[in-house]
Amino acid sequence: MPAPQHCPTPRELDDLEVLLSGALAPRTTFDDQLTLVLPAELAEVVAAGDEVELVDPEGLPLARYSREGLVALGAAAYGPFRRLQLTPAQAREAHAGALVVPVAAPLSEADLAFVGERAAGRDVVLLTLSGTGTPQDVSPVGLVRTSLVAARLLTAADTPAHVVVVPLPAHGDADLDHALGQQVAAAYGEDVVALPPDDDGSWPDEIAAAVAQDQPGDEDRGVVVLFTGLSGSGKSTLARALHDLVLEDGRRTVTSLDGDVVRRHLSAGLSFSKADRETNIRRIGWVAAEIARHRGVAICSPIAPFDATRQQVRAMVEDAGGELVLVHVATPLEECERRDRKGLYAKARRGEIPEFTGISSPYEVPADADVAIDTTGRSVEDCLAELLPHLPFGLEGPA
Numbered sequence: 001m002p003a004p005q006h007c008p009t010p011r012e013l014d015d016l017e018v019l020l021s022g023a024l025a026p027r028t029t030f031d032d033q034l035t036l037v038l039p040a041e042l043a044e045v046v047a048a049g050d051e052v053e054l055v056d057p058e059g060l061p062l063a064r065y066s067r068e069g070l071v072a073l074g075a076a077a078y079g080p081f082r083r084l085q086l087t088p089a090q091a092r093e094a095h096a097g098a099l100v101v102p103v104a105a106p107l108s109e110a111d112l113a114f115v116g117e118r119a120a121g122r123d124v125v126l127l128t129l130s131g132t133g134t135p136q137d138v139s140p141v142g143l144v145r146t147s148l149v150a151a152r153l154l155t156a157a158d159t160p161a162h163v164v165v166v167p168l169p170a171h172g173d174a175d176l177d178h179a180l181g182q183q184v185a186a187a188y189g190e191d192v193v194a195l196p197p198d199d200d201g202s203w204p205d206e207i208a209a210a211v212a213q214d215q216p217g218d219e220d221r222g223v224v225v226l227f228t229g230l231s232g233s234g235k236s237t238l239a240r241a242l243h244d245l246v247l248e249d250g251r252r253t254v255t256s257l258d259g260d261v262v263r264r265h266l267s268a269g270l271s272f273s274k275a276d277r278e279t280n281i282r283r284i285g286w287v288a289a290e291i292a293r294h295r296g297v298a299i300c301s302p303i304a305p306f307d308a309t310r311q312q313v314r315a316m317v318e319d320a321g322g323e324l325v326l327v328h329v330a331t332p333l334e335e336c337e338r339r340d341r342k343g344l345y346a347k348a349r350r351g352e353i354p355e356f357t358g359i360s361s362p363y364e365v366p367a368d369a370d371v372a373i374d375t376t377g378r379s380v381e382d383c384l385a386e387l388l389p390h391l392p393f394g395l396e397g398p399a
C-alpha cells in the first residue's frame with residue numbers, strides 16, 4: 001500500500017524546507033517546538049511506525065515522514081526567488097569568507113552603514129529570513145525584494161553584497177524564533193553579525209519604494225464585502241446596488257459572487273446540509289480571497305449561516321492581504337417571511353423544503369459584523385448609505 005499523503009500548512013512546509021536543507025542541524029526533523037500537526041488518522045499511522053508522504057499544495061512529494069525522521073524525496077522547484085534559496089553548504093561554497101547578516105526586516109540607512117563598516121571590504125551575505133510570518137513591515141517576497149535593493153546599495157558603496165534566502169517561518173514564540181534565527185545564521189557562515197535592535201527604521205528611498213509597492217495603501221488593498229443574512233433579507237438587492245456603485249465610481253475592478261448564482265455554477269450539485277453549506281461558503285471564500293490577492297473588490301451574498309465558516313473566509317481573505325467587510329443584513333425573520341419573494345418560506349412551513357434557514361436550519365447571528373442593517377421599511381439607498389462608511393475605499397453614494 002502506498003504511504004498516505006498529507007499537505008502541511010505553509011508554516012510547516014517552510015520548516016520542512018529549512019530542516020531538509022541542513023540549516024537547523026543537529027535538528028533534522030519535526031519535534032515539540034517545530035511541530036507538524038497531522039490529522040488523527042495519519043498521526044496513528046506514524047505512531048504505529050509507518051510512513052506518511054508529505055506533499056506540496058500541488059501534490060508534489062517532498063519527503064517521507066516517520067518516527068525515524070524525514071527523508072527528502074524531491075526539492076520544491078517553484079516559488080519566487082527560489083534561485084536565491086541556497087543550502088548552508090551551497091552558500092558557504094559560493095560565498096566563502098563572507099560576513100553573514102541575518103535580515104528579518106527591510107534594512108534602514110543605519111543598518112546599511114553598520115553592515116558596510118563591519119564588512120570592512122569583505123563580501124556580505126544578507127541572509128534573508130523570509131518564511132511565513134517572519135518578516136516585519138513587508139510580505140515574505142517583499143522582504144527579498146528589499147534585500148536585493150539593499151545588496152545593490154551596499155555593492156555600489158564598495159561592499160559586495162549577496163542575497164541568500166532561508167524560508168525560516170515564525171512559530172509564535174519570540175525566544176524560540178530568535179534562537180532559531182541565530183542557529184540558522186551560524187550554519188551559513190563562521191562570521192555572523194546581528195543588526196543592532198531599536199533602529200528608527202528610516203529607509204533609503206529605494207527601499208522605502210520597495211516597501212510601499214509591497215504594502216498597498218487602504219485605497220488599493222483587496223476588499224471582500226460579505227453580506228450574510230436570512231433568505232429574503234435583502235442581501236442580493238444591496239449587493240447589486242453596491243456593485244453598480246463601484247462600477248460607477250470606476251476606480252476598482254469588482255466581481256459579484258451572489259448566493260443563487262454561485263449555486264448554479266461554482267457550487268452546482270451541493271445541497272443545503274450543514275456540510276454542503278460549509279463547502280459552498282469556503283468555495284466562495286477561496287475565490288473571493290484570490291480576487292482580493294489581486295487587489296480587486298469581491299461582493300458576496302450567500303446566507304453563510306455558520307460563524308465558523310465565516311471565520312474561515314475572513315482568514316482566507318486576510319492571508320491574501322485583503323480586508324473583509326462583514327455586513328449582517330439583519331432583517332428579522334418575520335419580515336423576510338412576509339416578503340417571501342420566491343414562495344420558499346411558505347413551502348418550508350409546509351415541510352416541503354427541509355433544512356430551511358430560519359425555519360428548520362439555524363442562522364448564527366455574527367458577533368463580528370462591521371455593520372448590521374435591518375432593511376425593514378427602508379429604501380435600498382438608505383441602507384446603502386449606512387453601509388458605505390464601513391468600506392475602506394471611500395465610496396460616495398449616488399449623486
Ligand SMILES: Nc1ncnc2c1ncn2[C@@H]1O[C@H](COP(=O)(O)OS(=O)(=O)O)[C@@H](OP(=O)(O)O)[C@H]1O
Binds near residue numbers: 232
Ligand atoms: N433549505 C434552504 N435554506 C436556505 N435557502 C435555500 C434552501 N433551499 C433553497 N434555498 C435558496 O438558496 C439560496 C441560499 O443559498 P446560499 O448558497 O446563499 O446558502 S448557504 O450560504 O449555502 O447557506 C436562498 O437564496 P436567497 O434568498 O438569495 O438567500 C434560497 O433561495
Ligand SMILES: Nc1ncnc2c1ncn2[C@@H]1O[C@H](COP(=O)(O)OP(=O)(O)O)[C@@H](O)[C@H]1O
Binds near residue numbers: 233235
Ligand atoms: N431596503 C431594502 N434593501 C434590500 N431589499 C429590500 C429593501 N426593502 C425591500 N426589499 C426587498 O426585499 C427583497 C429582498 O430580496 P433579496 O435581495 O433577493 O434577498 P436575499 O438575497 O437576502 O434573499 C426584495 O424583494 C427587495 O426588493
